[in-house]
Amino acid sequence: MDLPDAGPLWLSLRLAFITTAILLVAGTALAWWLAGTRSRLKPLVEAVTALPLVLPPTVLGFYLLVVLSPNGPVGRLWLDATGTTLTFSFAGIVIGSVFYSLPFAVQPLQATFETIGRGPMEAAAMLRATPFDAFVSVMSPMALRGYLTAAVLTFAHTIGEFGVVLMVGGSIPGRTKVISIAIYEHVETIDYAAAHVLSAGLLVFSFLVLVFVYAMNRRFPGHRG
């Protein structure tokens, strides 16, 4: 057997890193708003953030495809702005992944923010920290465990997910064919040996990454009792 092509793995890692990065930032904003708001809209927004999970990935991918394609509103804008289509492009699968993994980032962050409460932010404000400064320098390190959870769930889920990415991205080698699609295709085309190798590699690699992350978290503990 040949050595499997490393391309899909790099693509997956890029996708997962970018998706995780975007979601940690955007998810933070949304989670922070949700944790602090007294708006009557809060339960509605909370429900909406969980909705992407409810649809089967392929089906969600289908709707995203419709929205992002040049016939759709978003795809049209993108095409006019960049001259390229959003569907079947790396940018497109990033958007798909971000949308689909949104709950994995928002929910743990919100839960952590709410559990920590406003006390530390108040203390920081009394030391002249602006809300943004206080958030960055106090709230987020205290919420480290929540960030870890959000990052791990988002990252792992983006690595493993393929329904949305396949639909929106079209499995184009080098552009949108990520490792999960590659493995999926090996199984579908009954090339089990290749599937085993890739799966084992992916599992071992992910395991090592995760162990490293968790071990670091243990060495620099955040807020513990």
Place this chain on the structure above:
Amino acid sequence: MDLPDAGPLWLSLRLAFITTAILLVAGTALAWWLAGTRSRLKPLVEAVTALPLVLPPTVLGFYLLVVLSPNGPVGRLWLDATGTTLTFSFAGIVIGSVFYSLPFAVQPLQATFETIGRGPMEAAAMLRATPFDAFVSVMSPMALRGYLTAAVLTFAHTIGEFGVVLMVGGSIPGRTKVISIAIYEHVETIDYAAAHVLSAGLLVFSFLVLVFVYAMNRRFPGHRG
């Protein structure tokens, strides 16, 4: 158009309820152990609980199929014990869902337990509460937000997921053909109208459930700063 068959929806709801219930219990045990342990194994176990996410669902389903089939170790035991196969049964897709959604339950719970710390448990012990009692009567209500997150992620993900369920369950109408598979089939067979109806129904239904859950959570707030 006919009214869509309600069978897959009930099946999905049953599956999601049972999976969520099992995971809230089992996930609690695991998350509690992880939050409290000083074992050197902790980062390893933490990494392992996130691993199911890394594999594409269909591929994970394939491996589960191997393990759960009568030729596999678990399936053999089950067959000997019950006379029925685990694969292509409701029990089998429950196991598959539980396994796949494990991280969605364990991670938010662990994060919440760690953020709360041991103080409240100590206080309860000083009021003669056994560890179990203290956990049930103090820790878990304080961790309400974490449970909510775990339940919503698990429930929604189980409703929407179909790769694992499809593989392990074999899409048997009335037994293992859940709503996500039904919607998927409509999309694949280019019956978009039916897919839209089912998707819209599922979204609206899920949205209402989620809004209700979040609104309740707001009316009976747990621990807020």
Place this chain on the structure above:
Amino acid sequence: MLTIDIRRRFAGFHLEVAHAFPLGGITALFGPSGCGKSTLLRVIAGLDAGAEGSVRFGGEAWQEGRRRLAPHRRGVGYVFQEARLFPHLDVAGNLRYAERRARAVPGRAFGFDDVVSALDLGPLLARRTGALSGGERQRVSIGRTLLARPRLMLMDEPLAALDMRRKAGILPHIARLPEVFGVPVIYVTHAIDEVTQLADRMVVLSDGRKTAEGPVDDVLARLDLPPATGRFEAGAVAEARILGHDRGWNLTRLEVGGQVLEMPEVDLPEGTVVRLRVRARDVSLATERPRGVSIRNILEATVLEIAAEAQTAFAEILISVGGVRLRARLTRASVADLGLTPGSAVFALIKSVSFDRRALVPAGTGEADGEGTGPGTGHP
């Protein structure tokens, strides 16, 4: 006896204490911030997994080496320094939580309502714990612990957040715990007035070591303790018998060492024997009986001992009033001016108003070991 012999090592701090706490009355654990008081309580409660040594409660081994009896089986109550109310329950919920888990104490019922009224918790019952002031939180915490009917109460600076009036309202209840519940109390504080008002005995910790122990007044009177420990509050305790009351002037007459002493009226029947705390700084001495002074208590006494404190203005004089030992704190200059020496006959002048409500020491619930006798004991 609660017998401990424990070690706990943190980076930069080492606690090593052996002590036997009688299971009766109130023992104050006193010492400066950071000396290890809370740590010691945690070890006794079984909350510190890192401690070594032995903790024995009567016949029960609570800790032997690193083997520990689970905290919830020890039946100790713990009022934490930071209250630790359950945020998901309202105030009533917190109290009921404890009540439901209490062990019945036959005979000596002390119910929810009693605790609520004693601690004035009524207006707070429906409150979320997040909506309590600092002092309110602490009162709820005390009430909650009481309702669990512990066999041993550990209290970690429970009154630090309370104002003087509330303190005064709660102190008597704490003082009566050993009597009412047969529950011994170990009471951590750095407030010497709480020690003098509450405790029968005290243990002084300093930097992780026990530096003094014994009856409160003996310890407070020790000359080798650092002055900040409470020299200002030091004094002696005299046994006194109530002779009668003067309702018109709101005074109570007592007999001390065969002589009569007056203090603001207390509500105790004639003949009661009480322990009266007399602060050294409230005692003046005279070589002739003064006349026409507002000071009502002028007792004949003999100087037993004089300890001048070098580098300070002060001297401490041990006197005998008909065999009862009292202390007087004077300036060294006065000692010289009056020519006091051991053996001098003097008059001790004690202002009646110097007896505030702290003056009466709860008549110690006996240092007898409470094992098996107290109503709260006898279950695991």
Place this chain on the structure above:
Amino acid sequence: MLTIDIRRRFAGFHLEVAHAFPLGGITALFGPSGCGKSTLLRVIAGLDAGAEGSVRFGGEAWQEGRRRLAPHRRGVGYVFQEARLFPHLDVAGNLRYAERRARAVPGRAFGFDDVVSALDLGPLLARRTGALSGGERQRVSIGRTLLARPRLMLMDEPLAALDMRRKAGILPHIARLPEVFGVPVIYVTHAIDEVTQLADRMVVLSDGRKTAEGPVDDVLARLDLPPATGRFEAGAVAEARILGHDRGWNLTRLEVGGQVLEMPEVDLPEGTVVRLRVRARDVSLATERPRGVSIRNILEATVLEIAAEAQTAFAEILISVGGVRLRARLTRASVADLGLTPGSAVFALIKSVSFDRRALVPAGTGEADGEGTGPGTGHP
């Protein structure tokens, strides 16, 4: 001036206070637990979103109706009742956090090391905040707030968790804040001794309303305040001039109302004018000059006023010592026995040892409005 006129309504509690705090010196906010002290501080700091009314700091409008200036722009420092250290930083990290965000105060540098040594934080610097004792936590919190160089310090019972010696070590630093930093302090406490030692003025809150305000001794002397407010500590403050020291006996002689008084030696030069607190309960009266008593201070005085307290043993007598007003607390019985009436000539007997270190009142840092003059002001 910090001028507030605010309302805050909770279910079951209603705070409504209008007051003008001079921006200089230390104002004690005093009142029983639950009276609204912390709530008032939170409103001043801008942390309470539900308050209505106005808060004006000098020329700046901090709150007008429900429009509020963001808390972090107010430049107030807040020592919280529960410390609120940042758990993800060690002690040094907590201090540096504040230091980095401080506004430079030209001329009056007061660095990290000064704070560390003043509060004895050196041994704690590398500690996790979770590994601090209750008192240690509070010291770090005070240090952190100082290092942020606030324009106004709000302190919520900062010393409740500290022992007497540590308290004594820190109090002078707090007392000097207004001088050293030009930073006014509003100091919440229920401990009357902290009020008497620290504060120039006090505001008494009771159940959400301001019930008294003014210089500390005036307030404490008011007869209409509930006795628990600190009657026991009440007294009068007399202006006194240091005449000289008796190094041999460690005594200092002062002139009060043209007469001489002795107290334990204080380290102040001859001629200094000080304010001396004399507790009413430490003053006895006599109709003839006693002889041969250890009480060294026997001052000629005239009775001005007698207030008997019904239902109690006590009476409070206002006397004049050469024009200086002092208070004496006697039993009503003694007043009758000595036949005291306004105008009686008496001798006031004051034990020298009754002057502890609390006796000298910091020479008030001037009630002048500090706006624009203090180094900490002038930025938004």
Place this chain on the structure above:
Amino acid sequence: ETALVAVAANFAGVAEELSEVYGGESGNTVTLTIGSTGKLFAQIGEGAPFNAMLSADAATPEKLEAAGETVPGQRFTYAVGRLALWSPDETRIGADGKAALTDAGLRHVAIANPDLAPYGAAAKQALQGLGLWDGLQDKIVMGQNIGQTHSMVASGAAELGFVALSALLDPENPAGGARWEVPQDLYAPIRQDAVLLKAGEGNAAAEGFLAFLRSPQAQDVIRSYGYAVE
């Protein structure tokens, strides 16, 4: 020149070999993207950049043509799939496949979803032809495509399954066990059609590859995988 060609999963292995051969001969590069037929249809409708499509059926290319997504007149059948009943357990299937299907110890038969997959429709027809369809209802489990169906059997979870003969004959990776090639009269031919998509108009690589598929050289390869050709 390069072309992006969408291929139905069941033909992916053959297509790979063919694209290599074609690439070597023509100098053009053909990149394959694999998908289920339904998904590919949706993607093409939304502007997927595929130049050509090798469908698993005949109906989808027809629909694409009707929708105007193809270069008209280029549709042709590149392979005819054949159905096999397969078990990894050699003893499961004897000479008569029907006997294996009526064995009392049989718990599950896997087929592809007849609504989604041509091989599934064929399997259904075959079972109906054998008169077993109604009787086996309890035992039938379905994959969404022929690949999943194959996995269900390969894992041992289903004792028997109707799979693509091509998957069993893969020269690199021949399947063991026992098989029964379903008589072709039991099901309508599984015609797999190819079309040139609009995006492939004028793309020499795509047009060339489709032409190559019809060459005898390519047809030999296709046959070697167990497909028939027309």
